[in-house]
Amino acid sequence: MLCPTPTPLFCQLSERYGPIFTVHLGGQKTIVLSGYKAVWEALVGTRQELADRPPIPIFQLIQQGGGIFFSSGVRWRATRRFTVRVLHSLGVGQGPMAHKVLQELASLTGKLDGCGGRPFPLALLGWAPSNITFTLLFGQRFDYEDPVFQSLLGLIDEVMVLLGSPSLQLFNIYPRLGALLGLHRPVLCKIEKVRAILKTILDVHRCPIPRDGPVQSYVDALIQQGQMRGDDHQGLFAEANAVACTLDMLMAGTETTSATLQWAALLMAKHPDIQGRVQVELDRVLGAGRLPQPEDQQQLPYTSAVLHEVQRYITLLPHVPRCTATDTRLGGYLLPKGTPVIPLLTSVLLDKTQWATPGQFNPGHFLDVNGHFLKRSAFLPFSAGRRVCVGESLARTELFLLLAGLLQRYHLRPPPGISPAALDTTPALAFTMRPRAQVLRVVPRHKDAPPGDTCLAHSTGVPESNGAAAVP
Template sequence: MAPLLLGLLVLLGIWVLLRARAPGPRWPPGPRPLPLVGNLHLLWAARQEHALMELAERYGPMFTVHLGGQKTVVLAGYEAVREALVGTGRQLADRPPIAIFQLIQGGRGVFFSSGEPWKAARQLTVRALHSLGVGRGPVAGKILQELSCLLGRLHQYGGRPFPLALLGWAPSNATFALLFGQRFDYQDPVFVSLLGLIDEVMVLLGTPQLQLFNMYPWLGALLQLHRPVLRKIEEVRAILRALLAARRGSWPGGGPVCSYMDALIQRGQGRDPDGLFAEDDVVACVLDMVMAGTETSSATLQWAALLMGRHPSVQGRVQEELDRVLGPGRPPRPEDQRSLPYTNAVLHEVQRFITLLPHVPRCTAADTRLRGYLLPKGTPVVPLLNSVLLDKTQWETPRQFNPGHFLDAHGRFVKREAFLPFSAGRRVCVGESLARTELFLLFTGLLQSFRLRPPPGLRPEDLDTEPTPAFTMRPPAQALCAVPRLQGR
């Protein structure tokens, strides 16, 4: 008995020594929290990304805020964000458990999953998009088909005002063709329903009610704040399940993969010992790609058109370059980007200027040292992408729309390291190549054919460029005129 007791005492002593030597968490500075609300009183009055940038001016590029009772580390500016996203590798590759997305996806899918489910879903998605020809000829052909349909629809307006949101139909349908293996007529009830539901969900996700639910899930559940968005998500899921069932019925299991759904079906029918591609996982992956793929490309093309209406001299210079390089009849090709430096600079500046998705949180997958601080496993970390795209140490005129940010003194396109609208590191946007191709082909084709102008009675400076908060920073709903060009196709 005595030797056993002595051994236990020795083990206890070793454990105490190790605990004493183990470094505890070391948090960055930040504002003092209030009971229950933390620092929410500093973030609620204004757009959150602006409030966080103001706190960065006071506390530096790495600081701590309390979102309710949750300690969260915020990174601001190019140097801090890049060091974290690129330099930490797997340590900052997880997502924190955000309440509403936990309810929607249950830890599945491509974007808000972590660990092995995320790795498997991402690897399959990357391989599938590559095999389907994203960034190359096959997908470019689908996008040009949508461009033709979009131009035909705009011609029907005869230069009269059209709703800006109409421009989102073409990139959305190009994405649907890739995901589902079929495009839709613009009047198709499934197409109309999907676009309407995506719009409603994205607006709901950006409301203060949903932010409150994410901070205090127990209170949000009591007040039923999450019910409206869950109802809409279920409607989207019902459409996706019907499309998935139809695809299974029409696609031979051993045939060529012609869509993202085909790749998921094939993987689910094959060897899946960990059960990562069961029915619910497949639907979750498609749901993520549908929501993110349509929203980002659609909103960016709308912003690009709106900014051309707001800056007619920039639009005119783009059209001069297009007429000189492509001529009036030839549709654009992905490889034309190298020959269109000013157009390429304008598209990059649109994405920099609008900061479509200011921040999406990460989470430490292990105890992580970052810029002299020790963050425990599970710490939410918010890389402020808007602080990178507006960093005054990286951009000459960060608050102005200035395509010169991406041009050298000789008018050649210049790649900028601080251009991170798609994030960076292991969580870089999986659909970046698709989004770039869609935006380039649709934007250049649109400006080949039309001059974009404000509606009658408005000046260019009257166009509203104050973002409408949703899950992304959308352009406000308004109208433009697309006046056919004599030089256009």
């Protein structure tokens, strides 16, 4: 069960039945964990015991047990170790990746400059983090008007909406009924189109790569590993699993960071007083001309607090189920091997015992009495333990550099005739808690801001979709 829809119900049930309770989803008995203490104990305290995924019907059909995020056991451990190693070798968390993020920031600001203060779709902001993911996966960035770029983002958008739909949740709970009704067919059709594009890209990259030679992308690393491992009896690096891993990285890397940046911009436009405080701090530390760098976060406590509060407040991915790999004891209960467990991340990010005003957007949650940045153990938007997000370091770097760069250069404003308070912060129905489709505008803060390209919202007819982009 993945849709965010039942999360409020689960939180209400926890108020009545406590932090650990059982629900029946169709014929499957599932354990729900609510609140910081129960979730932290399960994700961190159990080590490997809660590292598996239950067999989620739609993802069984899509990935056939492969990939990174919905695989389990030996295959998951091998592909995760490989992915972490490759991301490090490609500069994630280091200077080279920060340079690529700033290059993408320049492309994004060029598009925004071209808008001339006119409204643009909020979704446009997601193009920059999506392109950073593409650069990491494929070794090249795409022009924003590139048909492959547009097609991939449009398909990802449609897949995420379908995965969050009631019909797909019904399919996951009652797969036989769902299959009879064909509820899975629309999303599988879209996935096949994505997979076809990925196979084409893999074929382009599939030239002999020298053993132990440098790789320029995640795809290159997958191909190189497949060429080197003649004893790959489990097919960890065969084409099917290579496509599955790339598909996982593509979906997760584009949707999550893209949606978070959109939320950050929307919340800054809705809270101009908070936006102003961030800009005062940015001006003091960076001035108007020097671009932000990852190491600047230590000198920008309020900016860091705002970015952390955005991620806490939006509860982007409410929960993804786990599964006990062995007989496991949680909270005094013995759970047999194979028991599905839902750790409610939303309940941690909104836990009344951990946050002073959990339902409000309040950067003070991450500041001490002296205004210094305050780390919080209940800050778990990337999950925790063995299944913590493999792209956490990249996401943190992207979000900081892109948001700081945007606020350094622009005032983020609602469209004409709309007050900041009227901006809609109700999440859209999708796999993640993404913002609803709407428009913003930017006003340059410095008169010497160079002109950019023509605004996409006017020159290419980009519709105001719910996701990162739409197929032209």
